[in-house]
Amino acid sequence: MDWDVYRGVNLARDGGYNLSKCMEAAFDPIIAHHFNLSREITAEVFRRYGLLLSDWMAKESPALVSLTSSLTKRH
Template sequence: MALTFLGRRNEDPCSKDGCYIWELMASALNDMVSQGMIKEEQVDSFNIPQYTPSPSEVKLEVLKEGSFSINRLEVSAVNWNALDDWNALEFESERFESVGDGGYNVAQCMRAVAEPMLVSHFGEDIIEEVFSRYQQILADRMAKEKTKFFNVTILLTRKT
């Protein structure tokens, strides 16, 4: 069996590897609190049910459970901005303008994940504003640093 999921490369659960993208979402929400668009209590009580494990945590859980042997375990990095991957391959970025703004693309990916939770907690009225702000924050961060997701991939064999 092969599994790939979001993780982190280092052991600190609070590192940028695992929670930075959500910290930026929190920045957008906190901006809206400071402008009186949403209540601070709403933001304080909002939680995203996600955990990004390190490779050693994954290994420990598989060994504890005991049904599988680990054949391979590795971490790979994926750029938030798809154009970074193309540029790394020395393609002309003008040829790939249709890929669009990286901040927009990442915001839309995150919207697919987070929108139902945000609507359930805050209501539908704030969604466009949250993601507009989030897109701007993402674009700013992505312009200043190489941002990456980390995938943990594990290959397992069921013990007989």
């Protein structure tokens, strides 16, 4: 899958920000609770993560792999 979900977004500039915001939405509460961190600290962690992602996306051609699994209970 292509990570450029907004078509025309500069991945090197905006892609890292967009992806880090998605990760922040999903994992911020978990990380904050587990490590007992304030919102300011986790915001800074994800800001830096976005910068690292942007740098990586500028150098690579990232692709997203979606893996789905289904579990069933045996009787």
